[in-house]
Amino acid sequence: MMTGVLVLTSLTVVLAFLLLAGDRLFADKGDAAVDRIERVLPRIQCGQCGYAGCRPYAQALVNGSAAINRCPPGGIATVRKLAELLGEEPQPIPKELGQASLERVAIIDEALCIGCNLCSRACPVDAILGLPQLMHTVIAAECTGCERCLAPCPVDCIHMAPRHA
């Protein structure tokens, strides 16, 4: 009988250690959930949700510290998908957050540009080109319509226009 007890106990101990090691090795660092939510977001990094970018917002959604209706470029379609993923009710997006949208691009009025370089530093996807003190311009194909360049411009020479005009 003692042998039986010994064998079973040692088996239990060995298996427990194996399980523990496996848990440490293949731990889900919470990234999988964040990844899934991030893929639902439009990922244009506009920051209109109030977070630094799409990933921080996804992180906040996973933590439960952010509302699901804070992504203007994603629109109601994104809200619905988030609601489904997180088991919440869809809500309308507050208008005051902004109107970032992939459907639009920023355009610099080149006659007014003073070459202060502030917009190109604000651009999250490096879509603004220009040297200090010289005219700047937007690479329309890379512009995601995030509107981040609008506020820093001291002469208000940037406006948004439909992508396919």
Next chain:
Amino acid sequence: MLELDRIRPFSGGLRLRPFKALSTSVPVNTVPMPAQLVIPMAQHAGPPAVPTVNVGEHVGWGQIIGQAANAGSVAVHASASGIVTAIDEQLVPSGNRLIHALCIIIATDPPEQQPNSPQRLDWPESRKARLEAIRDAGLAGLGGAAFPTATKLAPARKCETLILNGAECEPYISCDDMLMRERADSVLRGALIMLDLLSAERCVVAIERDKSVALAAITTAAQTLGDDRIAVAAVPIVYPAGGERQLVESLLGMEVPSGLFPIDIGVVCQNVGTAHALDALATRGRPLVTRIVTVTGHGLGKPQNVEATIGTPIRDLIAHCGGLTPDAAQLILGGNMMGYALPSDEFPVTKSTNCVIALAKHEAWMGGDEWPCIRCGECARACPARLLPQELLVAGRVDDFESMQALGLEDCIECGCCDVVCPSHIPVTSRLHTMKSNLRAHQAQAAMASAAQTRYDEHIAREDHAAAEERRRQSELTAPLRGDDTSRRAAIEAAIARANARRQRRENDE
């Protein structure tokens, strides 16, 4: 002659009432040269040709007026001699819609000043030069899709079977039928050139079973030719038997996998009209400047097949064929199944114009009552692409792009069978067409999002790197001041010494 083992029916499809006899009683005749030709640069699938002439220039019959933009494009020729009066954008038919494309407008010389034949093109010996010659002769698939012929004849994979498509399953169209009846020899000579260029083992000429005259003509021509690589196959009279994928399925018993092309299973399909054009190039040095067009419908005086110069207005074709009858209600470009309604008759004949139908009031479908889907599944039974249109419609209503893709929306060939059988009169094909473009837009947006993500990640990485670099520089600058007492004192003394030396130098200078 080669024998085919067995011709199988393909899945789905419909038996439609044929109206081919309307236009097959008169031999093919030529439409008189119009006073003005409108020749679009985008008549083929692929990048448009680039104009090589200027306004005011006199061009010869068969002269290149637009050169192939690249290897996936074809040249465009002046289909008559005349003077270029304008080069501008016009609304012209291209593919399955009207687009704005650059056109060269030619005021043609009066008939007595026209040369007897177009400029003769060379037909070189080597394979590479021949493919080049085909591109420069402006050859594009005449079945309707206008895919550049040279590209199709130079596949990246080995082609075993060439299918010469003379099935022509659209109920009204008979231009290939008439071509095979009247010029069977030329069609088969073109097929032989294609076989050589492809180094294919066999050629199957596929003709719908009810085209007995064309079948007999081609069979006789094949026997006279005596080439044992050529086989003639009578395919079942089921629409869309002339679809590439359907032909491969019924002739060879193989299915072209989703997302791939016939060449991926060693098959190339070419239209009989294209073979005829290729023979005209090889034996008579003719560029593609005319094509046979079926002008038909119950709203037309004398339906028939005509050989029309590329660029002729459709108005002239209709006038030549007895004009419209009082009860003509709608003009259709292409077949009544896959074609589309034209807003006017002011459009030019292009390389892909195979048919113009003037529908009478009782035939035209002008939109009407649409009832809810009752999920009868008739559309799924009729679908030759084995799709579930009723499920796709549901996915389309809620923009469920994943389901659309999973249900194989991209495999829809837009044949229109589902429209015909739907008891609720739902315009399924046009819905699916819209869904296809929505899906493509969605995919483009997803691609853009992931590109933006990559650029953002790189931007952040670069900013982090710059910040780290700045911290390192600062710490290097202030390092001596933070050191222990001796090194600090040494640094201060060195600075004092430098300052003294400088003062000394200045005093000496004075």
